[in-house]
Amino acid sequence: MKIYFISLAVGLLVGVLYYLLNVKSPAPPFVALCGLLGMVIGEQLMPMIKNLLS
Template sequence: MKAYVLAMAMGLLVGVLYYLLNVKSPAPPYVALVGLLGMVVGEQLIPIIKAML
């Protein structure tokens, strides 16, 4: 649980820094979120497939 809170805090910090420095996000927000979703699904899918085999 601590890792999730730390990841959220770091994400918020980077977002604030981007805003303060007037830096645009390197990827469109929806594209980035879909990419992250794919990473999470892929990470969770491998153990499920291994358990089925």
Template sequence: MKPYLLSLAVGLLVGVIYSLVHVRSPAPPVIALVGLLGILVGEQIPPLVKQLIAKENTVAWIGQQVKPHVFGELPRGTLAPRAKADEQVKS
């Protein structure tokens, strides 16, 4: 239940911010994508600060943690064999 309440609170905060910058929701595609990029990058700031404070190897951490999270692989679909696909269409 706690993640849902947190998600609602963050959604309300984003709604207030949208209102303050006069952006209607749903946001135009470019604004929405820039916002999502900000979320992805913003998620990495607290762990990065922890790495810097602990004086651990930040460059390696960025390559191992940040890069896969921000630039991760796109989902891959599986193709059904042609005969199976044709049978499904006939049904």
């Protein structure tokens, strides 16, 4: 259940960022692809950082 609340919180944060950056929703293709790239990189970096710190 915790993961659903985290997902909702991140979604709300992204919505606020879209508003602050004046990006229309759904995002234009370039903005959307940059966001997806950031998600993929972030997902891959977390295990690498955990391994380096342990």
